[in-house]
Amino acid sequence: MANTLESPDTKPKLPQRLQNAQQQAADWMQDSQFWTSIFRPGSIFRKGYTDSPRNRSYVIMNSVLYHLHPVKVKRHAVKVSYTLCLGGLSFFLFILLTITGIFLMFFYRPTDTAAWADIESLHTQVAFGLLVRNMHRWAAHLMVITVFLHMARVFYHGAYKAPREFNWVVGVMLLQLTLLLAFTGYLLPWDQLALWAVTVGTNMMGFTPVFGEQVRFVLLGGQQIGAETLLRWYVLHVLMLPFVIVIFMAIHFWRVRKDGGISGPL
Amino acid sequence: MTEIPEHLLRRSAEARARATGAPAAGEGEAPAAAQPDDDDGVTIPRSLLEASQQPGGAPAVAGMAPAGGPAAAGGGVATALPPLMAGPAGNTHRLLTVVKSGSIQDVKASPGDKVHVWPHLLAAEFTAALFITAFTLVFSLFINAPLLELANHNETPNPSKAPWYFLGLQELLTMFDPMIAGVTIPGVALILLAFAPYVDKNPSLRPEDRKFAISVQTIHLMFWAVLVIIGSFFRGQGFNFTYPWDTGLHGIFHL
Structure with a gap:
């Protein structure tokens, strides 16, 4: 038994040496100018990060997240049972939709002759094409639901009251923009479902007094849905409405902080 | 105050006795003797004022930390090595004034019940993001988005x-x-x-x-x-x- 005991001059075993090498590489990387230039002081990725109140503050203060979050929030604001995370989920679904949408744009031409066939070949010819299209579609429906539920949640908490009145108005705008984004995207597959759903939807628009017909004409690019409509709705869907909604979201998030964080507790 | 071993306390008391010329025995009683009860909450307690004016920092130290008990004598540790710039009695510190807490300190009335965004909020948000991504992904794996026949204006x-x-x-x-x-x-x-x-x-x-x-x-x-x-x-x-x-x-x- 004595010869199995470790003597002090025995070399470390291979896993140990690998671990040491890994540690040395990590130390070298974290000490490098390159690394420290990316991660500002207080970052959890910096060498020697320790969990302290000061560092917890630095994690936010010294990162781009400071544009979105303050260093500290009211204790009840982090309770999932209060917000149900609905606003955050809506925002995250928007990001997910942007990512999947950019993927889809690589394979899609907004013309009446190519659009449907592009979607068809996306299903069969493109790696993960069907999956990404599915995700885009379901995330869009989900976002309509989460934005709606977020509105309901905010109402029932009375969170639209002073000083948050204007942020509520911005939120109602965001709800409408979300519906418009979903609706413009609905036409793009250019199948029977898209064509006739949008026909029904835009016919309702025509009932608006005074300018209803004109708005409908501009949106459709004619008296009825055609190739011009497809191009217009494509540009609205991938560029104009996202641009507008991002501006409104920026104001919305900024006002949440300026109005003193989220409301409550009840 | 940390616990200071008995022998160190004794050694510091002896060293101070050598420096001040006073008997070492008196040092142990000083903290207990200087319990100030002349604090009317407005002016500086008279005992502290007097202590700060007389040489030999020990009573002043004891006055500042009356709750320190025997460990309060630890103030004398600093004199174990007589410093170069020591005062006439070997003391290195002088109490200039005592400020009542609240007189110049800005103590916020209600600091509020707040928590750090990192990790409390970010962790929750990250979990929610992961959850919704996983949900969308799994849902998309099993249920396909509809794609009917090519759009046809003549067939409603x-x-x-x-x-x-x-x-x-x-x-x-x-x-x-x-x-x-x-x-x-x-x-x-x-x-x-x-x-x-x-x-x-x-x-x-x-x-x-x-x-x-x-x-x-x-x-x-x-x-x-x-x-x-x-x-x-x-x-x-x-x-x-x-x-x-x-x-x-x-x-x-x-x-």
Whole structure:
């Protein structure tokens, strides 16, 4: 038994040496100018990060997240049972939709002759094409639901009251923009479902007094849905409405902080 | 104050005795002797003032930390090595003044119950993001987005339905004149919704104080939800009323 005991001059075993090498590489990387230039002081990725109140503050203060979050929030604001995370989920679904949408744009031409066939070949010819299209579609429906539920949640908490009145108005705008984004995207597959759903939807628009017909004409690019409509709705869907909604979201998030964080507790 | 071993205390007391020329025995009693009870809460206690004016820092030190007990004598440790710039009695510190807490310190009345965003909020947000991504991914793995035949202007599907979130409007159109169903009702609903904070002047957040607002909003939301459900599941051929368990959802409900 004595010869199995470790003597002090025995070399470390291979896993140990690998671990040491890994540690040395990590130390070298974290000490490098390159690394420290990316991660500002207080970052959890910096060498020697320790969990302290000061560092917890630095994690936010010294990162781009400071544009979105303050260093500290009211204790009840982090309770999932209060917000149900609905606003955050809506925002995250928007990001997910942007990512999947950019993927889809690589394979899609907004013309009446190519659009449907592009979607068809996306299903069969493109790696993960069907999956990404599915995700885009379901995330869009989900976002309509989460934005709606977020509105309901905010109402029932009375969170639209002073000083948050204007942020509520911005939120109602965001709800409408979300519906418009979903609706413009609905036409793009250019199948029977898209064509006739949008026909029904835009016919309702025509009932608006005074300018209803004109708005409908501009949106459709004619008296009825055609190739011009497809191009217009494509540009609205991938560029104009996202641009507008991002501006409104920026104001919305900024006002949440300026109005003193989220409301409550009840 | 940390615990200081007995022998170190004794050694420091001896060293101080050598430096000051006073007997070492007196040092141990000093802290107990200097319990100030002349603190009227406004002026500087007289005992502290006197202590700060007389040489030999020991009583002053004891006065500053009356609760320190025997460890208060640890103030004498610094004199174990007589410093170069020591005062006439070997003391290195002089008490200039004592400031009552609250007189110049800005103590916030209510600091509030706050938590750090990292990790408490960010971790929750990250979890929620992961969850919704996983949900969307798994849902997309099993259920495909619809793609019907190529758009055909000459073939109207029966029924023709708007996307589900507009089916409430389409449902209203079956009941009222377009001017009312398509314009007045949704317009008024939307304007009232947007201006809710300016219409609802009640400042309370408590549900029991907001019975009217909550009732109106619940009826409003349920109004649209019921219409959307009827439009989605209970409207078949020719947008006529049907039961989904009679006709099935095929052809009457698309996402």
